[in-house]
Amino acid sequence: MTAKPSTKSDYTKLTPILADWMKEVFADFAEISELFEKYNSPVNLHNLKPFGENYREFVNVLEKYQLQHTVYFARKANKCAAFCLEAKRLGFGVDTAGFNEVSECLELGIDASKLVLTAAIKEKRLIELAIKKDVLIIVDNLDEIAQIEKTAAGFGKNARVGVRIGGFEFAGETLYTRFGFTPERAFQLIIKDFAADFPHLKFQGLHFHLNGYSRSQRGAALVQTIELADRLKAVNIETKFIDIGGGFLVNYLENETEWRDFHKNLKAAVRGEREAVTFANDPLGMNLIEGKLHGEPKVYPYFNKTPRGLFFEEVLNYKNENGETSAELLRLREIELRLEPGRSLLDRTGMTAARVAFRKRDLNGDWLIGLEMNRTQMFSSSADFLLEPTIIYKEKPTSEDTEVSAFFVGAYCLEQEFLLKRKIELEKVPAVGDIVCFPNTAGYMMHFFESEAHLFDLAQNLIYSASKGKFIPDEIYSKGTK
Numbered sequence: 001m002t003a004k005p006s007t008k009s010d011y012t013k014l015t016p017i018l019a020d021w022m023k024e025v026f027a028d029f030a031e032i033s034e035l036f037e038k039y040n041s042p043v044n045l046h047n048l049k050p051f052g053e054n055y056r057e058f059v060n061v062l063e064k065y066q067l068q069h070t071v072y073f074a075r076k077a078n079k080c081a082a083f084c085l086e087a088k089r090l091g092f093g094v095d096t097a098g099f100n101e102v103s104e105c106l107e108l109g110i111d112a113s114k115l116v117l118t119a120a121i122k123e124k125r126l127i128e129l130a131i132k133k134d135v136l137i138i139v140d141n142l143d144e145i146a147q148i149e150k151t152a153a154g155f156g157k158n159a160r161v162g163v164r165i166g167g168f169e170f171a172g173e174t175l176y177t178r179f180g181f182t183p184e185r186a187f188q189l190i191i192k193d194f195a196a197d198f199p200h201l202k203f204q205g206l207h208f209h210l211n212g213y214s215r216s217q218r219g220a221a222l223v224q225t226i227e228l229a230d231r232l233k234a235v236n237i238e239t240k241f242i243d244i245g246g247g248f249l250v251n252y253l254e255n256e257t258e259w260r261d262f263h264k265n266l267k268a269a270v271r272g273e274r275e276a277v278t279f280a281n282d283p284l285g286m287n288l289i290e291g292k293l294h295g296e297p298k299v300y301p302y303f304n305k306t307p308r309g310l311f312f313e314e315v316l317n318y319k320n321e322n323g324e325t326s327a328e329l330l331r332l333r334e335i336e337l338r339l340e341p342g343r344s345l346l347d348r349t350g351m352t353a354a355r356v357a358f359r360k361r362d363l364n365g366d367w368l369i370g371l372e373m374n375r376t377q378m379f380s381s382s383a384d385f386l387l388e389p390t391i392i393y394k395e396k397p398t399s400e401d402t403e404v405s406a407f408f409v410g411a412y413c414l415e416q417e418f419l420l421k422r423k424i425e426l427e428k429v430p431a432v433g434d435i436v437c438f439p440n441t442a443g444y445m446m447h448f449f450e451s452e453a454h455l456f457d458l459a460q461n462l463i464y465s466a467s468k469g470k471f472i473p474d475e476i477y478s479k480g481t482k
């Protein structure tokens, strides 16, 4: 592909929305620098304040629509115990996805009634723990239902269960999912099988969680789940709650124009009409076939106009065939609405930082900035992390310095170990020991895919302690406030 020369004006920044606490970190080189001396690993910095604000945004909507409700923080999106404790302090619940998540929450003193277990795989010890402690279990398939029945019967206890629903009808098609029971199958399961074969399972409510970020799909799923609750009601089975899972959008970016320009430039670059904006002109999941570009970049919608509360309201305002909104339907029936946001509760609560180890030019003449971290420490299922990092320079750039564009590379010994695929413009070449901060990584980015290959240490998770006025390890923070 013929490369065209870069001009300063055609670089598109993707300016992230930053929290005030992040800007305070950026302003103090000495303080953050010390953390690397102390922990010898990248650091994940967290501040819990926005977590409570994000929670409040959901509650404001729930109160506006006068809905009985419980919010559960989907804990799998971040490993830090501090968020579970904060949920406990603020009075909301935690959605758990495995044995360690459940047992840690219980050890932290979170009441079992504030937990929901949605694990995709429920091994024996997990089922035993959940039944012993009376944690609500969301069931997905008959094998685990049989295991729950057997375990509960063995303990002489009942198991409280919700049934996961999937396979909703939407726009003339069935939405595929590998999870749960279709509404029809769930109906039979609850009215027949539970009574006949699984007497120790006590049905409490219905649950779904949809892939992707469609508001209307969630609205349609909610309406169909309410219809199922009505069918159950007609045979005297009460649905106490409907849990609509997570997937509430986050808006990460300041500026829609930048987002549009980024797409325009990426597409032009992949078609060979301008200089590449990504390493090796990576199309980020689009396909170029005989000169024609197909698809859109497979990236999270980093810019969107309907984050969190607005997204949630659109789900609640979705209308059934009679023009009734799902909020009205729930309110009339006094069914409690539950939700399990993960990413959206973690918005602006975390960032990942690493030290610059080296700077060099590669064979193409591009700057490569080597960071003391690896790609799994800031990695998501999105084809690229599309937020401008902030460099904390020891020596601040001056008007004498010239801007450069660079790629960030990490510690795994792979050719493809590029931390960002996008080429980033910097005010100057950073020095060894300068610090690069990737903002807003707490939701999935920092923990979901991290690995310890090469025996590298995992990043240190630090939580801002207001009483101590500094960042302290999650283990210490969470012990101290238990």
Ligand SMILES: *Cc1c(COP(=O)(O)O)cnc(C)c1O
Pocket: 074, 076, 077, 095, 118, 209, 245, 246, 247, 248, 340, 341, 342, 343, 344
């Ligand atoms: C992952 C998951 C969530 C959280 O999803 P987010 O996109 O982080 O809001 C909630 N519920 C279930 C069952 C999940 O699997």
